Amino acid sequence: MIRVIGSKPPIKCTTMNAQRDLVSKYSRQAPRYTSYPSALHFEMITGTDRAISHIIDRNDTPRALSIYIHIPFCASLCWYCGCTKVITRRQGDSRSYLDRMYAEMERMSKIMHSGNRVVQLHFGGGTPTFLTPDELREVGRRIRSYFHCDDTMEFAVEIDPRRLTRDHVSALAEIGCNRASIGVQDVRDDVQQAINRIQPMSVNKQVVGWLREAGIRSINVDLIYGLPFQTRHSFESTLNAVKTLDPDRFAIFNYAHVPWMMPSQKLLDRHPMPDAHEKFTMLEMMIDHLTRSGYDYIGMDHFAKIDDELAVARRNGTLQRNFQGYSTRSETDIYGFGMSSISQIGNAYLQSVKDLDTYNSRIDNDDFPYYRHYYLTQDDRIRRHTIMRLMCDLEIDFGKIGEHWNLDATGYFSDAMVKLEELASDRLILWSANGFRVTPAGRLFLRNIATAFDAYLNVSGKTDRYSKTV
Numbered sequence: 001m002i003r004v005i006g007s008k009p010p011i012k013c014t015t016m017n018a019q020r021d022l023v024s025k026y027s028r029q030a031p032r033y034t035s036y037p038s039a040l041h042f043e044m045i046t047g048t049d050r051a052i053s054h055i056i057d058r059n060d061t062p063r064a065l066s067i068y069i070h071i072p073f074c075a076s077l078c079w080y081c082g083c084t085k086v087i088t089r090r091q092g093d094s095r096s097y098l099d100r101m102y103a104e105m106e107r108m109s110k111i112m113h114s115g116n117r118v119v120q121l122h123f124g125g126g127t128p129t130f131l132t133p134d135e136l137r138e139v140g141r142r143i144r145s146y147f148h149c150d151d152t153m154e155f156a157v158e159i160d161p162r163r164l165t166r167d168h169v170s171a172l173a174e175i176g177c178n179r180a181s182i183g184v185q186d187v188r189d190d191v192q193q194a195i196n197r198i199q200p201m202s203v204n205k206q207v208v209g210w211l212r213e214a215g216i217r218s219i220n221v222d223l224i225y226g227l228p229f230q231t232r233h234s235f236e237s238t239l240n241a242v243k244t245l246d247p248d249r250f251a252i253f254n255y256a257h258v259p260w261m262m263p264s265q266k267l268l269d270r271h272p273m274p275d276a277h278e279k280f281t282m283l284e285m286m287i288d289h290l291t292r293s294g295y296d297y298i299g300m301d302h303f304a305k306i307d308d309e310l311a312v313a314r315r316n317g318t319l320q321r322n323f324q325g326y327s328t329r330s331e332t333d334i335y336g337f338g339m340s341s342i343s344q345i346g347n348a349y350l351q352s353v354k355d356l357d358t359y360n361s362r363i364d365n366d367d368f369p370y371y372r373h374y375y376l377t378q379d380d381r382i383r384r385h386t387i388m389r390l391m392c393d394l395e396i397d398f399g400k401i402g403e404h405w406n407l408d409a410t411g412y413f414s415d416a417m418v419k420l421e422e423l424a425s426d427r428l429i430l431w432s433a434n435g436f437r438v439t440p441a442g443r444l445f446l447r448n449i450a451t452a453f454d455a456y457l458n459v460s461g462k463t464d465r466y467s468k469t470v
Helices: 016-026 049-058 093-109 133-146 166-174 189-195 201-213 232-243 263-270 276-292 309-316 356-364 378-393 398-405 414-425 442-453
Strands: 064-071 117-125 149-159 179-185 218-225 249-254 295-299 302-305 320-322 325-327 333-337 342-345 348-352 370-375 395-397 429-431 435-438
Touching: 016 276, 016 442, 049 342, 049 348, 049 370, 064 093, 064 133, 093 133, 093 333, 093 356, 117 133, 133 166, 166 201, 179 189, 179 201, 201 218, 218 232, 218 276, 232 276, 249 276, 276 295, 276 442, 295 309, 295 442, 302 309, 320 378, 378 395, 378 398, 378 442, 395 398, 414 429, 414 442, 435 442
Parallel strands: 064 117, 064 333, 117 149, 149 179, 179 218, 218 249
Antiparallel strands: 249 302, 295 302, 320 325, 333 342, 342 348, 348 370, 395 435, 429 435
């Protein structure tokens, strides 16, 4: 049974065999819907003129901004990783990269509205804490020299505890970091050996202590389920261990095994890995376990303490979703800096080149590093809005959507109704007077429900490049 705080009790309708049938039926490849359309539908570009013109037009009035900084470097390769990264132990490699990223930020700041204010800042990677403490301090100074940072800005950083020092933590606190996301993945020795990431719990505890002593008190822990040797019972032991850190949030990701895109993942095939049914029981367990431990199930892969602003936003209907996952900052343009970063500026997605040498060359030639883009049509905007409200609110009110877009939403989404009827027959959604709500069982198949509104999924020929929903 699954108990979700703030929701109605679960529907007692599935036998074990019926549950297995649902897993078999809905274990399909689909987007994670951090954007719509997904990045697979971005188009190659030969020049950046249109992108820059769009950015200039978008800056005709001041706006709230979210900034993403991509630091691609890691000292070693975690074999499960699907991120864009550069593996190196040469500390000096980061110096030339940072100089070019500063040039990119300065160039962008000159075409932005002077009244813009940054309300959200995120350092991602790779491993941002690959940088030295002094490099982190310099990044912080540069950002504040190019952009106006709001006094209430949320400043989050992804941390690899294995290389972190107390001076790193001091540097992060000095530049205003107030939220840390700590990569743990799993605490068991056999799993860590299999994924090439040895990280004792003593290291995790030390780092969390340093962060809280420095005043960085909002702590998120990242875990992954679906890795080699994991079972329902082994992952529960990981949850029990990590709860001793008393994190404010959990991000527990369904491992995406895509070795055709990430060759290092082939190394995991040497070990026993949980199948879709075992992964489903792991998801059920973690939802029940964490909600009984005082965490709200935000959606998909996020949990937060009941008084955390993420949980409050979910209850208030103000939760948002973007490339960093669930967020409380709404109506912000996202500017990404560094290789492989993705910007979401108005109705445009702009993706930077993924290769380090190409990124360096673009910046050295006084150009912006964009190589793919996508400009949303009116239909894209309507569907993006609908999918994001579904992912955040766990319900759809066709009346509200119709009022927002000045259309008959039920008629507009006639193509989705057949799929929604099937989901309703499987008790994953319940029809209401104006739309439907997701059942507790349906929350475990949320990506599947969202696909009903995806106009691209089954016609693009790219479905096999997505990870499985279960």
